Amino acid sequence: MHRTPSPSSLLPQIIHMHPQAAPKPAMGAACNGCGLCCLAEPCPVGVLLSRSRSGPCKALRWDALQQQYRCGALGSGLQASLVGRWIAAGKGCDCDLEVDLSPTIESLLPPASKPPHD
Ligand code: SF4
Numbered sequence: 042m043h044r045t046p047s048p049s050s051l052l053p054q055i056i057h058m059h060p061q062a063a064p065k066p067a068m069g070a071a072c073n074g075c076g077l078c079c080l081a082e083p084c085p086v087g088v089l090l091s092r093s094r095s096g097p098c099k100a101l102r103w104d105a106l107q108q109q110y111r112c113g114a115l116g117s118g119l120q121a122s123l124v125g126r127w128i129a130a131g132k133g134c135d136c137d138l139e140v141d142l143s144p145t146i147e148s149l150l151p152p153a154s155k156p157p158h159d
């Protein structure tokens with residue numbers, strides 16, 4: 042994942058991951074399908090499939106058997122070579138995001154105190 046620094050990219054981003062997802066490995070280590078990169082923002086192919094440049098990629102799929110995230114674009118007829126970011130394929134992790142696992146204020150509130158969702 043190549044990232045151009047921008048004011049918004051310097052701000053913390055809350056990303057909701059599957060509770061069984063593996064922690065993100067160090068950059069350069071084998072991709073373990075943690076999904077962080079694709080949950081943070083879509084790759085160029087993901088931008089087309091998601092019709093958005095931000096937020097989680099709509100093509101991202103959770104594989105319950107493998108306990109990994111997978112790229113759903115590969116099952117849509119696209120060739121792997123067209124998907125710039127091919128997660129969980131044994132390649133090195135190229136995601137430079139830093140993970141802070143500190144709980145959010147909302148997650149610490151008892152259920153009755155949580156604000157209602159629309
Ligand atoms: S490339 Fe993406 S899915 Fe793979 S380990 Fe890195 S952050 Fe996780």
Ligand code: SF4
Binds near residue numbers: 086090100101102114
């Ligand atoms: S690799 Fe696949 S799931 Fe990840 S952002 Fe690209 S298209 Fe989406």
